[in-house]
Amino acid sequence: MSSQKKRNFTIEAFKHRVVVDPKYADKTWKILEHAINEIYNHNASGLSFEELYRNAYNMVLHKFGEKLYSGLMTTMTSHLHEIANSIEVAQGEVFLDELNRKWTDNNKALQMIRDILMYMDRTFIPSTHRTPVYELGLNLWRSTVIHSLKIQPRLQGTLLELVHRERIGEGIDRGLMRNIIKMLLDLGSTVYQEDFEKTFLEESAAFYRGESQQFIESCDCGDYLKKAETRLNEEIERVSHYLDSKSEAKICNVVEKELIENHMHRLVHMENSGLVHMIVNDKYEDMGRMYCLFRRVPNGLPFIRDVMTSHIRETGKHLVTDPEKLKDPVDFVQRLLDEKDKLDKIIHTAFNNDKTFQNALNSSFEYFINLNPRSPEFISLFVDDKLRKGLKEVSEEDIEIVLDKVMMLFRYLQEKDVFEKYYKQHLAKRLLSGKTVSDDAERSLIVKLKTECGYQFTSKLEGMFTDMKTSQDTMQDFYDNMVGGEASDYPSLTVQVLTTGSWPTQASITCNLPVEILGVCDKFRTYYLGTHTGRRLSWQTNMGTADLKVTFGKGQKHELNVSTFQMCILMLFNNGDRLTYKEIEQATEIPAADLKRSLQSLACVKGKNVLRKEPMSKEVGEEDAFFFNEKFTSKLYKVKIGTVVAQKESEPEKQETRQRVEEDRKPQIEAAIVRIMKSRRVLDHNNIVAEVTKQLQVRFLPNPVVIKKRIESLIEREFLERDKVDRKLYRYLA
Known part of the structure; x- marks a missing residue:
């Protein structure tokens, strides 16, 4: 038992011996307080941190953590008041320097104090939920110094x-x-x-x-x-x-x-400096800056996009409706392309290729290009101008670039089938006159059109090329089959046999061919019909050309490249030097409009006037007389005499083309209705119109009124029927 007491005594002895000393805590705190004061007074070099740490450790160990913590707060607060006073008295620019210096010193002091009191930080503070030493120092600095009434403001x-x-x-x-x-x-x-x-x-x-x-x-x-x-x-x-x-x-x-x-x-x-001014004057840098700044604010980009769209539409509308700008179709399309190039560059350079701006540009072009019903015709005329072999030689790369740009405009057209009509006519003239710049360029455009609109759109165009190739083989065979020197008895003849369905449908315009030509034409007819059974040939004299060798007054010889109509007129002058309009008309039976244009080309164009006209004027009248111009001269041996013809269609021709387009659309609309109804079986009127429009908009934008008429026609022919209760509901009849 005594040994047990002894053991208990030895365990408690050291603790009780230290604790009983009532002055222990005060003495130890005094040592630590002195050290903290020395640290704040920059005299820390003489201190033993190991000894100080042990003192702080023992105070916490022997339950004097509260005394240590409260003493620390009091001492630090006291020093911070002194620091605040020294900062407050600092004047002018020295104020911030003093604050910065004191803050740096305070941080160093805090770190040293934290190191000494590390044991308190790890044990006493977490268990009593007090603020750690370093954080306490910062809080006291904030409340005593920074939030001092004389320092804070x-x-x-x-x-x-x-x-x-x-x-x-x-x-x-x-x-x-x-x-x-x-x-x-x-x-x-x-x-x-x-x-x-x-x-x-x-x-x-x-x-x-x-x-x-x-x-x-x-x-x-x-x-x-x-x-x-x-x-x-x-x-x-x-x-x-x-x-x-x-x-x-x-x-x-x-x-x-x-x-x-x-x-x-x-x-x-x-x-004079806003967005429209920037667009007009190509201020790319300013627009780019506007884009970058406006994208940072709510609705900034939609706002400048709307202003840009409004400007493009207004400018485009003026461009496509100004009568002066519509006089030259090629120039009209070139202006559109230039405008598109300019705006594309703005969107690429200034507007960061923003898709929403590009979409706004596309919708604007689609809007105004379709305001002019002649846009499809003008775009085809532009293509014709670029693909027709002229004086200027253009590289294939340049042609490809132009064709790509044209396709961009083509995509905006709502009436693509109208373009197709004109394009077919212009292509036919290029192919038949041999004036296309290159077959590769022509085929390249057809491939682009096929990619855009499908095979049906270009099948007939491709048929035209097939006919041209077949015609070459036919002519070769025709001359190979002529007996002996028979070919030399006739003028040289080249015939293009055109498949009716592939080429532009035109009323056959005939004229009385010269006797010299009729013989070889009959020879060819006999040969062709003998080779191909069940076919009919119809001469399209309005689409042909001829080369004539002519001798003028002083024995000067030229070769004239003329139309078939012009050839028929000129051949009449082999039998007389003077002919009246009426005599020419009676002899050739060329329709009046074509006759007048042909005579105008031969007599009224400077440098090409192989005929003289009395009275002399720009227009051809029915009372005029014509003479062979013996005095005609030209520096060129070969002289091409074009036909004076308006680049654009006349009003009656325009009406006729429009009528043909409308007729061609009817079966396409009906086919779309039947396709839709076959799969849907029952559908209401509005949905049929929407579906038909969606299907056909690749070629044209069908008129809802026309769709309604085609539905009525299909009901009459018993493809569809109306619902007996709901009149706007249609059923497909199998």
């Missing part, structure tokens, strides 16, 4: 004043600013926000509100945007140098709102 004012000075171009100590801002952040994000950021943003808004007003009154749009961009970049740079990174979005929002959002409408519509 002064600190905020000084920081804001330095920012303002930097904004107006003065230099400041950014390193010092960075340290002070970092101090606020180290004291907690709310300290930074409440003591600086909140007021900083408010004052920035006021500053930029005033500055934007000055700018808007004195600058044009381009200069204003440059200044706004500069200010935005300055604020971003300022954040990177000494503000919290989270402040970037906030200050940018302030600048964007005050400099951009609040003045959007005025900037975009600014007279």
Whole structure:
């Protein structure tokens, strides 16, 4: 038992011996307090940190942690009051330097104190839910120094004043600013926000509100945007140098709102410098800047996109409806292409290839190009001009570029079938006259059209090329089959045999061919019909050409390239030098309109006047007389005499083409209705119209009225029937 007591005594002995000393805690704290004072007074070099740590350890171990913690708070607070006083008396620019120096010293002191009291930090503080030593030091610094009534407003004012000075171009100590801002952040994000950021943003808004007003009154749009961009970049740079990174979005929002959002409408519509002025004058840099700045604010891009769209539509509408600009179809299309190139470059260069801007451009072009019902005809005439072999030699690469651009316009057309009608006519003339720039270019365009619209769109066009190739073989065979020297007895003849379904349907215009020609034509007819059974041949004299060898007054010889009609007229002058209009008309039986154009080409075009006309005038009248022009001269041996003809169709021709297009559409609309009804069985009127429109819009935009008529026709022919209850509901009859 005694040994047990002894054992108990030895366990308790050391503790009780220390604890019973009532002066132990005070003595130990005095040692630690002295050390803390020395640390604050920069005399820490003589201290034994190991001994101090052990003292603090023992105080906590022996339950004097509360005394140690409260003593620490009192001592630190006392020193911080002294520090606050020294900062308060600092005047002018020394104020921030003093604050920064004291803050640096305080941080070092805190770290040393934390090291000494590490055991308290690890055991006493978590168990009693107290604030850790370092954090306690920061809190006391915040409440005693930073939130001192004499320091807090002064600190905020000084920081804001330095920012303002930097904004107006003065230099400041950014390193010092960075340290002070970092101090606020180290004291907690709310300290930074409440003591600086909140007021900083408010004052920035006021500053930029005033500055934007000055700018808007004195600058044009381009200069204003440059200044706004500069200010935005300055604020971003300022954040990177000494503000919290989270402040970037906030200050940018302030600048964007005050400099951009609040003045959007005025900037975009600014007279002689706004967006439309930039577009017209190719101000790519200014537009790019506008795009980048406006994309930062709500509804900024939709707003400039709408203004751009409105301008494009207005400009385009003027372009396609101005009578002066419609006089030359080729120039008309070239203007469209130039406008598209210009706007494409703007969207690519200035608007960052923004898809929404590209879509707006496309919808605008589609809108105004279809305002002119003759756009399909004009685009085909433009293609004809580029693919027709002329004086200028064009490289294949250049032709491909032009064709790609034409296809871009073609996509905008709602009446693609109208283009097809004209294109077929123009292609036919190029092929038959041998004036196409190259078969490769022609086929390239057909491939593009097929890709865009499908095989059905181009099958007949491809048939035209097939006919041309077959005709070459036919002619070769025809001459190979002529007996002996028979071929030399007749003028040389080249015939193109055209399949009726593939080529443009035209009323067969005949004329009385010269006797010299009739013989070889009959020979060919006999040969062809003998080779191919069940076929009919019909001469299309309005589509042919001829080469005539002519000798003029002084024995001067020329070879004239003329139309078949012109050949028939000129051959009459082999039997007489003077013929009246009536005599020519009676002898050739060429229709009046074609006859007048042919005579006008032969007698009224300077440098091509192989005939003379009396009375001399630009127009051909029925009372005119014509003479062979013995005095005709030309520097060229071969002289091509074109037919004077309007590039565009005459009004009756236009009406006829339109009528043919409308007739061709009827079976296509009916076929679409039947396809839809066959799969759907029952459908209401509005849905049929929507489905038909969707199916056919690749070729043309069908008129709902016409669709209704085709439905009525199908009901009459018992393909469909109306529902007995709901008259707008249709059923398919199998």
